[in-house]
Amino acid sequence: MSDGTATSARSTISLHQLGVFCGFSAAVWLGTAEAPTKLFSDLRAKPHLIVWALLAGMLWAVGNTLTVFAVRNVGLAIAFPLWNTNSLVGLAWGCLLFRELRGSRTKDWAKVVGGALAIVFGAAVLAIATAEQNSGAPGKAAIGIIAALGAGCMFGTMYIPYRKAYISGMNPLSFVTIFTFGELGTVYLLTAINSGGIGPLTAQLRLARPMLFWPFLGGFCWVIGDLFQQYAAKYIGIGRGIPLSNTNQLWGLAWGALVFGEFAGLATGGRLLILAGSAVMIAGALSISMAEPPPSEMENWNAAMHRECDRYHLDAESVAAVVAGDDPLADTKHPRRWWEVLIICAATGIFIWLGVGTRAQHIYVNMPWMIVLIVGTIIPLGWCGTLLWRRTRFS
Amino acid sequence: MKRSKWACILTDVHLWVPVVVLALGTTLLMMLR
Numbered sequence: 001m002s003d004g005t006a007t008s009a010r011s012t013i014s015l016h017q018l019g020v021f022c023g024f025s026a027a028v029w030l031g032t033a034e035a036p037t038k039l040f041s042d043l044r045a046k047p048h049l050i051v052w053a054l055l056a057g058m059l060w061a062v063g064n065t066l067t068v069f070a071v072r073n074v075g076l077a078i079a080f081p082l083w084n085t086n087s088l089v090g091l092a093w094g095c096l097l098f099r100e101l102r103g104s105r106t107k108d109w110a111k112v113v114g115g116a117l118a119i120v121f122g123a124a125v126l127a128i129a130t131a132e133q134n135s136g137a138p139g140k141a142a143i144g145i146i147a148a149l150g151a152g153c154m155f156g157t158m159y160i161p162y163r164k165a166y167i168s169g170m171n172p173l174s175f176v177t178i179f180t181f182g183e184l185g186t187v188y189l190l191t192a193i194n195s196g197g198i199g200p201l202t203a204q205l206r207l208a209r210p211m212l213f214w215p216f217l218g219g220f221c222w223v224i225g226d227l228f229q230q231y232a233a234k235y236i237g238i239g240r241g242i243p244l245s246n247t248n249q250l251w252g253l254a255w256g257a258l259v260f261g262e263f264a265g266l267a268t269g270g271r272l273l274i275l276a277g278s279a280v281m282i283a284g285a286l287s288i289s290m291a292e293p294p295p296s297e298m299e300n301w302n303a304a305m306h307r308e309c310d311r312y313h314l315d316a317e318s319v320a321a322v323v324a325g326d327d328p329l330a331d332t333k334h335p336r337r338w339w340e341v342l343i344i345c346a347a348t349g350i351f352i353w354l355g356v357g358t359r360a361q362h363i364y365v366n367m368p369w370m371i372v373l374i375v376g377t378i379i380p381l382g383w384c385g386t387l388l389w390r391r392t393r394f395s
Numbered sequence: 396m397k398r399s400k401w402a403c404i405l406t407d408v409h410l411w412v413p414v415v416v417l418a419l420g421t422t423l424l425m426m427l428r
Contacts, residue, residue, distance in 0.1 A: 048404050055413050062420045069427045097409060143427060150423045157416040164409050194428065311403050 014292070041329060042174035048312055049168060052161035053175050057182025059161075063154025065190050066147045073144025080249075081124035082148035087116050087243040089156020094239035098163050099304045101239055103296035111291035116243040118284025123249050125277030129270050130253065130263060159238040162230065167305040168314060169322035171395060172230035176223065210359040216351065224381070231388060235325065237301070240288050247285050250278055251377075258369040327395030 043050065063083075070079035091113070094100035101109060165175045195201040205212070225248065232241030253274065256262040263270070293301070305323055309316040321328055388394055404410060 048400055051404060051410065052413075055410075055417065059413060059417050059420070062417060062424055065424055066420065066427075069424075093412070097412070146423065147427060150420050153416055154420045157413050160409055160413050190424070311407070312400065 039171075039174045039177055042171050043178075046168055046170055046312070046314065049165050049170050049175070050178055052164050053178035054182035056158045056161035056175075057179040057184070058186045059154045059158040060179075061183050061186035061190060063151040063158065065187075066151040066154065070144050070148035070151060073140040073147065075144075077127045077130075078141075079144060079148040080127040081120060082145060083151040083155065084120050084123040084246055084249070085149070085152040086155035087246050088120060089153055090159040090242040091116055091239040093157065093160050094163060094237055097160060097304075098167065098237070099300035100163075100237045101293075101297060102300040103294070104291075105294060105296075108291045108294065108297070111287045112239055112243075115284040115287035115291070116239075118280050118287065119243045119246055122277045122279075122281030122284060123246065125273055125280065126249055126253060129266075129273035129277060130256070156242075159233060159242055162233045163238050164308070166230075166234035167301070167319075167323060168308045168312065169319035169327075171322075171327070172227060172234055173394065176227060176230060180223075209357060211361070213351075213354040213358040214361065216354050220351075228384065234323075237293075240291065243288055244285055247281055250281060251373075253278070255373060259366050259373060261364055261366060322395055325392035325395055327393065330393035330395040 063086075067079065067083055070083065073079075091100075095102065101112060104112075162175070166172070192198050192201050195204060225245075229241065229245045232245060235241075257274075263274070266274075302320075305319060306316060308314060309319055318328060
C-alpha cells in the first residue's frame with residue numbers, strides 16, 4: 001500500500017458508491033489506529049466542533065435511555081418501528097439545514113424519500129413478525145409510544161452535528177472520539193440519577209461483573225458500525241446514509257433466527273411476514289443506493305459547506321479537499337508516539353480483564369451459522385475499510 | 396466587524412435545534428422515571 005505518489009495511486013471510485021458501501025457495512029475498526037494523530041490536528045483547526053460532537057453524544061444517550069422506557073411500556077414490536085423513524089427525522093434536517101436533496105431531480109427525491117419510507121415500513125413488518133408479546137403495562141401504552149417517538153427524534157437530530165462536522169472538514173475518527181465523551185458522561189449521569197446515586201450504581205456494576213464482557217463486546221461492535229455510519233454521513237449525507245445504516249435490523253434478525261434459533265416455533269404466516277419485511281427493506285436500501293446526487297444537488301452541498309467556512313473562518317479550499325476525500329494531511333507520515341501505544345495497551349487490557357472474569361452464558365448457538373455470519377461481518381469490514389483507505393486515506 | 400467564535404456558535408441555528416430537542420428529550424425522560 002505504500003507509494004511515493006499517493007495522489008496518482010488513489011482509486012477513482014465515486015464518493016457516492018463509497019458512501020453507500022459504508023452505509024451497508026456498518027462495522028469497521030481498521031481506521032482506529034489513525035485516530036490519535038488526526039484528532040489533535042483536527043481539533044486545533046476546528047475547536048468549535050467539540051461542542052457539536054459532545055452534543056451528539058448527549059442526544060444519543062438520552063435517546064437510548066428513552067428506548068428502555070419505550071420497550072418496557074409497549075414492547076419491541078411497536079417501539080422499534082417508531083424510533084426507526086429517526087432516518088426520516090434525519091432526512092428532514094438534512095434537507096432543511098444542510099440543503100441535501102435540494103436541486104435534485106424528482107426521481108432522486110422519489111428514490112430517497114420512497115426508500116427511507118420503505119425501510120421504516122420494512123422495520124415495522126419485521127418487528128411485528130418477530131416480537132413475542134406486547135410487554136406493556138396496562139394504561140402505559142401512550143407513554144411508551146411518546147418515549148419511542150422521543151427516541152426517534154433524539155437519534156434523528158443527532159445527525160445534525162454529524163453532518164455539520166463533515167461539511168466543515170472534520171475527520172470522522174476525531175468526531176467519534178469526542179462524541180464518546182458526551183455519550184459516556186451523559187449515560188453515567190442518567191444511570192446514577194436512576195440508580196439513586198454513585199454508590200448503588202457501583203454496587204450494581206460489581207454484581208454484573210461476570211457478564212460485563214458481553215455488553216462491552218456489543219459496544220465495541222456498535223462503535224465499529226458507527227464509524228462506517230460516520231463515513232456514510234460524510235460522503236453521501238444523512239438523508240441517504242442513515243436509512244441505509246438502519247438496515248442493521250436485517251443483520252440482527254439473521255443472528256436471532258439463524259444463530260440463536262429464536263423463531264423456531266414461528267408459524268408460516270410469521271415467516272412470510274419476515275420475508276416480506278426483509279424484501280421491502282432491501283428494496284428501500286437499493287432505491288437509495290441508486291440515487292446518486294446530481295451536479296445541481298452538489299452545488300447545494302457546496303453552498304452548505306461555504307456557509308460553515310464563512311461563519312467559522314475556515315479555509316474553504318482545504319475544507320473542500322477534505323469533504324471530497326482528499327485531505328492534504330492524509331498522506332503526511334506522522335511518527336508514532338508513546339502514548340498511542342499506551343492507549344492501545346489500556347484498551348486491550350480492559351478487554352482481557354473483562355474476558356478473564358466472564359462467566360459463559362448458557363444459550364443455544366448454531367455454530368455453523370455463527371461462523372457464516374462472523375465471516376459475513378468481517379468481509380465488509382475488510383473490503384469497505386480497504387476501499388476507504390485507498391480512496392480517502394480515512395479522511 | 397468580525398464576530399468572536401463564541402458569538403458565531405451561540406447564534407448558530409445548527410446549535411439551537413439540537414439543544415432544544417435535547418432539552419425536550421431530557422424533560423420527557425425525567426417525567427417517565
